Amino acid sequence: MRVAGKGHTDAAETVHFTFDGQSYAGRKGETLAAALLANGVKLVGRSFKYHRPRGIVTAGSEEPNALVTVGTGGGQDPNVRATTLEIYDGLEVRSQNAWPSLKYDMMSVNDLAAPFLSAGFYYKTFMWPKAFWESLYEPVIRKAAGLGALSGDINDDIYEKAFAHCDLLIIGAGPAGLMAALTAGRAGVDVILADEDSQMGGRLLAETFTVDGQDGADWAADAVSELAAMDNVRLMTRTTITGAYDQGTYGAIEQVGHHVARADAPDLPRECFWRIVAKRAVLCAGALERPIAFPNNDRPGIMMASAVRSYLNRWGVAPGKAVTIFANNDDAHRTAVDLIAAGVKVAGVIDVRADVQAMGDYPLYTSGAVTATKGRLALESITITHAVGTREIRTDCLAMSGGWNPTVHLTCHMNGRPTWDETLLSFVPTDGSIPGLTVAGAAAGHMSTLGALQSGAKGAAAAVADLGVTAKVDVPTAEDDPYRIEACWQVDGKGRKWLDFQNDVHVKDIKLAAQENFRSVEHMKRYTTQGMATDQGKSSNVAALAVLADATGRGIPETGTTTFRPPYVPVSIAAMGAGSQGHGFAPKRLTTSHHASTGRSAPMIEAGLWYRPSYFPAPGEKTWLESCNREVGYVRDAVGVCDVSTLGKIDIQGPDAAAFLDFVYANTFSTLRENRVRYGLMLREDGHVMDDGTTARLGADHYVMTTTTAAAGQVMTHLEWVAQALRPDLDVRFASVTEQWAQFAVAGPRSRALLNTVLDDPITGEDWPFMSCGAVSIGGIEGRLFRISFSGEHAYEIAVPSRYGASLFRLLVAQAEAMEGGAYGMEALNVLRIEKGFITHAEIHGRVTAFDIGMDRMVSRKKDCIGFAASRREGLLDGQRERLVGLRSVNGTDKITAGAHLFVEGADAVSDNDQGYITSVCWSPTLDSHIGLGFVKDGPSRLGEHVVAVDHVRGVTVTCEVCSPVFFDPDGGRVRG
Amino acid sequence: MRLPCPICGERDRREFYYKGDALALDRPAGDADGGVWDDYLHNRDNLAGVVRELWHHAGGCGAWIVVTRDTVTHEVHGAERVGKAKA
Numbered sequence A: 001m002r003v004a005g006k007g008h009t010d011a012a013e014t015v016h017f018t019f020d021g022q023s024y025a026g027r028k029g030e031t032l033a034a035a036l037l038a039n040g041v042k043l044v045g046r047s048f049k050y051h052r053p054r055g056i057v058t059a060g061s062e063e064p065n066a067l068v069t070v071g072t073g074g075g076q077d078p079n080v081r082a083t084t085l086e087i088y089d090g091l092e093v094r095s096q097n098a099w100p101s102l103k104y105d106m107m108s109v110n111d112l113a114a115p116f117l118s119a120g121f122y123y124k125t126f127m128w129p130k131a132f133w134e135s136l137y138e139p140v141i142r143k144a145a146g147l148g149a150l151s152g153d154i155n156d157d158i159y160e161k162a163f164a165h166c167d168l169l170i171i172g173a174g175p176a177g178l179m180a181a182l183t184a185g186r187a188g189v190d191v192i193l194a195d196e197d198s199q200m201g202g203r204l205l206a207e208t209f210t211v212d213g214q215d216g217a218d219w220a221a222d223a224v225s226e227l228a229a230m231d232n233v234r235l236m237t238r239t240t241i242t243g244a245y246d247q248g249t250y251g252a253i254e255q256v257g258h259h260v261a262r263a264d265a266p267d268l269p270r271e272c273f274w275r276i277v278a279k280r281a282v283l284c285a286g287a288l289e290r291p292i293a294f295p296n297n298d299r300p301g302i303m304m305a306s307a308v309r310s311y312l313n314r315w316g317v318a319p320g321k322a323v324t325i326f327a328n329n330d331d332a333h334r335t336a337v338d339l340i341a342a343g344v345k346v347a348g349v350i351d352v353r354a355d356v357q358a359m360g361d362y363p364l365y366t367s368g369a370v371t372a373t374k375g376r377l378a379l380e381s382i383t384i385t386h387a388v389g390t391r392e393i394r395t396d397c398l399a400m401s402g403g404w405n406p407t408v409h410l411t412c413h414m415n416g417r418p419t420w421d422e423t424l425l426s427f428v429p430t431d432g433s434i435p436g437l438t439v440a441g442a443a444a445g446h447m448s449t450l451g452a453l454q455s456g457a458k459g460a461a462a463a464v465a466d467l468g469v470t471a472k473v474d475v476p477t478a479e480d481d482p483y484r485i486e487a488c489w490q491v492d493g494k495g496r497k498w499l500d501f502q503n504d505v506h507v508k509d510i511k512l513a514a515q516e517n518f519r520s521v522e523h524m525k526r527y528t529t530q531g532m533a534t535d536q537g538k539s540s541n542v543a544a545l546a547v548l549a550d551a552t553g554r555g556i557p558e559t560g561t562t563t564f565r566p567p568y569v570p571v572s573i574a575a576m577g578a579g580s581q582g583h584g585f586a587p588k589r590l591t592t593s594h595h596a597s598t599g600r601s602a603p604m605i606e607a608g609l610w611y612r613p614s615y616f617p618a619p620g621e622k623t624w625l626e627s628c629n630r631e632v633g634y635v636r637d638a639v640g641v642c643d644v645s646t647l648g649k650i651d652i653q654g655p656d657a658a659a660f661l662d663f664v665y666a667n668t669f670s671t672l673r674e675n676r677v678r679y680g681l682m683l684r685e686d687g688h689v690m691d692d693g694t695t696a697r698l699g700a701d702h703y704v705m706t707t708t709t710a711a712a713g714q715v716m717t718h719l720e721w722v723a724q725a726l727r728p729d730l731d732v733r734f735a736s737v738t739e740q741w742a743q744f745a746v747a748g749p750r751s752r753a754l755l756n757t758v759l760d761d762p763i764t765g766e767d768w769p770f771m772s773c774g775a776v777s778i779g780g781i782e783g784r785l786f787r788i789s790f791s792g793e794h795a796y797e798i799a800v801p802s803r804y805g806a807s808l809f810r811l812l813v814a815q816a817e818a819m820e821g822g823a824y825g826m827e828a829l830n831v832l833r834i835e836k837g838f839i840t841h842a843e844i845h846g847r848v849t850a851f852d853i854g855m856d857r858m859v860s861r862k863k864d865c866i867g868f869a870a871s872r873r874e875g876l877l878d879g880q881r882e883r884l885v886g887l888r889s890v891n892g893t894d895k896i897t898a899g900a901h902l903f904v905e906g907a908d909a910v911s912d913n914d915q916g917y918i919t920s921v922c923w924s925p926t927l928d929s930h931i932g933l934g935f936v937k938d939g940p941s942r943l944g945e946h947v948v949a950v951d952h953v954r955g956v957t958v959t960c961e962v963c964s965p966v967f968f969d970p971d972g973g974r975v976r977g
Numbered sequence B: 001m002r003l004p005c006p007i008c009g010e011r012d013r014r015e016f017y018y019k020g021d022a023l024a025l026d027r028p029a030g031d032a033d034g035g036v037w038d039d040y041l042h043n044r045d046n047l048a049g050v051v052r053e054l055w056h057h058a059g060g061c062g063a064w065i066v067v068t069r070d071t072v073t074h075e076v077h078g079a080e081r082v083g084k085a086k087a
């Protein structure tokens, strides 16, 4: 309920939201948890394993219980912490893990079966049989146990990622962080101050402290105003630093749009994942209060003492009408003082310590403990023992405090281990755990406000001093009360004493783990799942550790901690992968003919990042094969036009260009005459084929190399490597010109006739023999012509600057159509090259040598080249290797498949009998047969032999004849004609 | 991770392509013994500590560089262009 005169929200700013369909009013800017408590809602969720009723425990991002689902459909967000979600008009929230409703959850039957669901239950019960696991156990467990779920729909929300750089990153904007930012900001360095809350100030917003005689929250607001006015300071609210990495790099998740309705800000991203690079950093992440494990300490209404003060002082909400407090330290007593001052009844403070004084007018029970609690869906009463007896107290809210754990998490992200502090009874950061990062405030164990302010100022001053800047340390006055605490981790009594609320782990589970010899903290964690839920055990790990230490007869420092790993809070995959969904997954490279192709309804297929036309459907054609066959016919009988611009083109110039090519190609290019083209084979240094293509010599010192579409990037990187690292003696320069030239194949018996309709000066067979090249003029445009062929036909490739590509393609296709030809796509191109035995990366897939593809004689013995030495290795020249052959379906009509393996007729189709495999297949309309290329052991010696192709994946078995890979026009008369 | 490109300055590792140990710079002569080539091509010490490795500033100036860094502490000690470096 609301408490008049308390809190920093404005009663006039009312918003409406729904929780499980019920409408509630709240105040703008407050968290869902505050709004629910203001409306008297205590039951907000069911626990993971036992489906126990649970309420709000904390007031921050460490919340283990109050997880809800926001929204529906693709944008549905599960497991949102009610303690950080800011409400807005129209917000729709649902509880999780309960069916049919929160109050009547059928699955709470698990709680009755609890004796059978102890730690290690999964391992013990579901060992075997294996089939049961998949068909029975897993589906049942998945349905019964779990948190929120995704909708399964595509999420159209916008997410972002961004980078930032600064001199000093300050993590957390409580008193220490604000003081650090003021100190560094006033000194003039570039500061980023990040805080996960919507408002900066940390505990100053939630306590009744004064700073410099001023209300703490007002002091914080003034500090933020001063910082906001500094050009060198960037304030990032709703931004959690999630990880500390090498070289001063920090990950951060900014909640950008979760606090506004989508309709009000359709262009606002939901979240932004930041990578922040900081020369220095100060961790001012504060501390997290830890619960005490007493019997049935998980009822709705039992929460952290600091959370009660947050709801009261910051949000103006009292979580109960008669509040009790159970604690082992002084700090928690302030809860009673604040409540009484606000007019809320305090029914008693139970302190485990014997020697302690009340700070105000409330019943104090020393040497006390809470031994039982009652109330099914909300707390109704507690039973306590104390110095002089036992009694039951009516209470609807129990504030507990087992002390504070400094938030050491980030200091452990690079293998650092925290140090146990006997006075604080907590782990504190170990110096130097993260290079360039220092820790200040409560995170460093400075528990008073003054301590936080002082260490923040000193930490920032030391950090900027490292950067050569002097900062003035000027700290305001504030309380400096001692932090007195006595160990209390668990209370004996009947009932389960919960440690990890989110994963339903209790004290007995830890003891069972120890008893079953899972004594290492890492083993205990995995056996019990302690700390493995979405909150990563932020509030429960230290207490669990203490219980384990006790059960194994060791101290806490000897027991050690589990490893803290990033992220500190859950980070959605959508934010990390921002921009990479759908079309953002990879860039699209489009050729100049793209629109002409799609305009002809050509289906486009991906070739690396490129999109290329598969085929060009004609009216009346029902299958791609009909189109493909027609296009093959264009090239074999008339003329076809195909965009080949996607092949890599590298312009190579310099006095040593020829020597360079001799070194990177297995064959020789220095002997190539000007205006001639040669096929080139490029090896990797390990003697296997890297790539192939044609290279033209345009002048004495000028070549243009083509690569395959697939390997263009790899070849370019390789050439850079060779030129810079291995042959810096050669005077050669090169640049990729793939994007600069549009290039089209014009192939078929009528190709020259077609070209002569578009070239300014006609060409003749005498001037342009096979493998010639040179400059041509097309409509006054300077272009290049290459007489090369990938189809075995009389063919050319014509290149023009890219800006003329679209119009030249249209012109060439129109002329081809006038000559009973037309455009052809990738399917026809593939058939044409298979019929001729021309290889692609289907064949040169990385494990084949020049020898394997029948090109070993191309490897020059007269010079050194990349891959030469390794290619001479005995094992790479063994005739029994799998070598390139053609394969023809014996009856012509049985379809063969790529990927099938080859076996001797009658042999079992098992790997021991493997004779090779098929790499490329097609229906050849020219040969009226299914054909393919593949590799067969000692293939060239086995021509005419029948082998059986077995495709285990598709279940296809076909008898094939081993033949020459050149199926069509083996003597090459057509290409020269 | 950021690498100090001698030409461009400190740049994000996403701009770089990794090749491996800098001993790839010491290419044997074409007629060198098979064992020498085996070492060059295939044999690497998987060091825990300071290593020299090859990176290509593919998304930047195109320089191949030798980076000296520590695989234990992840400290990057420096980088130089391959033309000036020797394995």
Ligand SMILES: [Zn+2]
Pocket (backbone or CB within 6 Å): B005, B006, B007, B008, B009, B057, B060, B061, B062, B063
């Ligand atoms: Zn560079």
